[in-house]
Amino acid sequence: MTPIRSAFLRGCLAxxxxxxxxxxxxLLFGVVATEAGLNLLQVMLFSFSVFAGASQxxxxxxxxxxxxxLVVLATSLAVNLRMVMYSVAMAPHLGAxxxxxxxxxxxxxxxxxxxxxxxxxxxxxxxxxxxxVAFFFxxxxxxxxxxxxxxxxxxxxxxxxxxxxxxxxxxxxxxxAICAPMxxxxxxxxxxxxxxxxxxxxxxLPYGTGLLLAAVLAMAAGAGAEVALxxxxxxxED
Amino acid sequence: xxxxxxxxxxxxxxxxxxxxxxxxxxxxVLGNQPLPAGLRRALxxxxxxxxxxxxxxxxxxxAATGGETDPARLAAACVTLGVGIVTRSVIGxxxxxxxxxYAVLWL
Numbered sequence: 001m002t003p004i005r006s007a008f009l010r011g012c013l014a015x016x017x018x019x020x021x022x023x024x025x026x027l028l029f030g031v032v033a034t035e036a037g038l039n040l041l042q043v044m045l046f047s048f049s050v051f052a053g054a055s056q057x058x059x060x061x062x063x064x065x066x067x068x069x070l071v072v073l074a075t076s077l078a079v080n081l082r083m084v085m086y087s088v089a090m091a092p093h094l095g096a097x098x099x100x101x102x103x104x105x106x107x108x109x110x111x112x113x114x115x116x117x118x119x120x121x122x123x124x125x126x127x128x129x130x131x132x133v134a135f136f137f138x139x140x141x142x143x144x145x146x147x148x149x150x151x152x153x154x155x156x157x158x159x160x161x162x163x164x165x166x167x168x169x170x171x172x173x174x175x176x177a178i179c180a181p182m183x184x185x186x187x188x189x190x191x192x193x194x195x196x197x198x199x200x201x202x203x204x205l206p207y208g209t210g211l212l213l214a215a216v217l218a219m220a221a222g223a224g225a226e227v228a229l230x231x232x233x234x235x236x237e238d
Numbered sequence: 239x240x241x242x243x244x245x246x247x248x249x250x251x252x253x254x255x256x257x258x259x260x261x262x263x264x265x266x267v268l269g270n271q272p273l274p275a276g277l278r279r280a281l282x283x284x285x286x287x288x289x290x291x292x293x294x295x296x297x298x299x300x301a302a303t304g305g306e307t308d309p310a311r312l313a314a315a316c317v318t319l320g321v322g323i324v325t326r327s328v329i330g331x332x333x334x335x336x337x338x339x340y341a342v343l344w345l
Contacts, residue, residue, distance in 0.1 A: 021328055028332075037240030042250075049254035054285065058292060059249055063241040069248050075292070076249075077256045081284045087264035088273050095269050106262040168302040169311055169339055172293040173318050177331035179289050180322020191283040192290045199291030200298065214291040215284075222283030223276070 007131035011138020018112040019142050023150045025053050030154020032170055036064045040155050047151040055079040061171050067208035074212055086114040093121045093132050108140040191222030314339035
């Protein structure tokens with residue numbers, strides 16, 4: 001077995017457990033997006049072209065609430081801003097690859113491929129570039145096809161579910177479930193609390209701008225709390 | 239309410255391209271540049287600053303009940319959050335929240 005092939009297989013294995021999370025998440029997106037009035041083609045284009053679950057749910061919810069295009073875009077893109085950090089973290093390891101390869105890897109830079117690759121590259125920083133690239137593509141191999149297939153299945157199911165079974169609460173539950181494990185440090189809890197309170201207080205502002213304002217306040221509160229804790233000698237986790 | 243097709247066809251390409259450019263930023267173009275500490279700090283809290291605020295009104299004032307606080311939805315939200323914090327399992331939290339929602343609705 002060549003080293004590249006084994007790096008690829010190691011990547012597949014490292015991200016295989018994430019499939020358990022990706023399948024129900026994509027299924028739910030297919031169902032929710034279909035219930036929101038999107039057809040099969042639109043739902044599939046959504047998952048293919050955006051390929052970022054949380055922002056897809058956010059965009060669907062805001063479009064359903066008839067928020068203006070700019071607010072939908074600003075909020076959904078803000079959800080994806082965390083991927084700037086992923087891009088920064090991958091650059092030292094994968095940055096020497098040809099541009100075409102990097103452009104393709106960027107499309108596949110999702111939560112799961114980042115998490116698995118980050119652990120691997122920190123553990124074995126000295127492995128050859130070809131191995132790192134092969135590992136990275138390995139991590140998306142179990143994830144991406146499942147994301148598309150489960151979206152498709154969810155969209156078919158969604159068409160069959162009568163509107164009486166309104167799944168209005170599937171999105172809030174999903175978002176709370178995504179957030180809960182993130183509340184791993186005091187600044188994260190502070191950011192979430194400010195986000196909730198500010199969003200409720202500012203809910204009356206027009207065009208969904210209250211949420212954007214709440215998000216900015218919450219981000220500042222989280223960062224501020226982190227600075228304050230660091231000064232007091234309590235170090236943060238990452 | 240259903241999504242307006244015109245809105246969808248504007249949002250989809252813009253969101254897809256924007257998300258791709260975010261992913262490409264440092265890996266594809268900017269390379270090994272250090273991120274300013276302040277920016278790095280703010281980015282850490284993006285998801286947790288937006289998602290709770292996005293759902294808070296839907297939890298307290300659901301459109302499905304005409305904006306009146308609904309015990310089933312409130313209970314489901316609390317259970318989802320609690321199970322998620324304790325178990326750190328996204329799927330476990332979703333299942334627990336879903337079961338709570340339908341159990342209380344059915345009662």
